[in-house]
Amino acid sequence: MKALLLMCCGVITLMRCQAFGVQAKNPKSRTTLMLDMAVELVAEPEGGEELTPLTSMPGCRVKQMDELKGLKCDFGTPHEFWMTAEVDGALIKEIRAQILKDASKKANFPGFRKGQIPPYAQPQITQFSIQESIIKTVQAVVDSYGLKELQGSDGQVEVKEDVKDMSKGYKVGDSLQFTATLNAALDPQKHRTTTVEVDASPETEA
Secondary structure, eight states, X not given: OOOXXXXXXXXXXXXXXXXXXXXXXXXXXXXEEOOSSSSOEXXXXXXXXXXXXXXXXXXXXXXXXXXXXTOOOSSSOOEEEEEEEEEOHHHHHHHXXXXXXXXXXXXXXXXXXXXXXXXXXXXXHHHHHHHHHHHHHHHHHHHHTTEXXXXXXXXXXXXXXXHHHHHTTOOTTOOEEEEEEEEEEEOTTTSOOOOOOOOOSOOOOO
């Protein structure tokens, strides 16, 4: 299922073929945590309920935060979910190679032979690669934790870090950690409990 991406002021919005909705972040009001990397991660919010993944996904955590009382959905109670996840460096490398391949088919920059990508365009390609990799990682998190995004502009995913900053000095092949919030609900089809009936009648001795 194709996801659409819109980046504005460092905010990524993931939608399922619906209208875009962008929510600006306020960098002055955020508390950040410095890790051994070029970008600071926004600190984990207090409270919330830690979720257990339905399938293993290393480097990822998800918490169910406040109920979104102003929103409605047909499949459950909508909540804001906080997540932190690692984007696999191999995924970024693979997507970057594909973007370069596709771009070279149409590339026609002045001063460069047809099909050649100039050095000054490489940072933007890296940024696009990271953006697309984050989208795929978010989709994997949603599946791993049995979530279901809300429809339309209500189904917003906001990446807290500035992707442009993440791409600066990025070394191809390295993994990246990010944090995000998304509006979703627990997928009832994936969180159904199974009742097992046990025959409690005493056994008849032979």
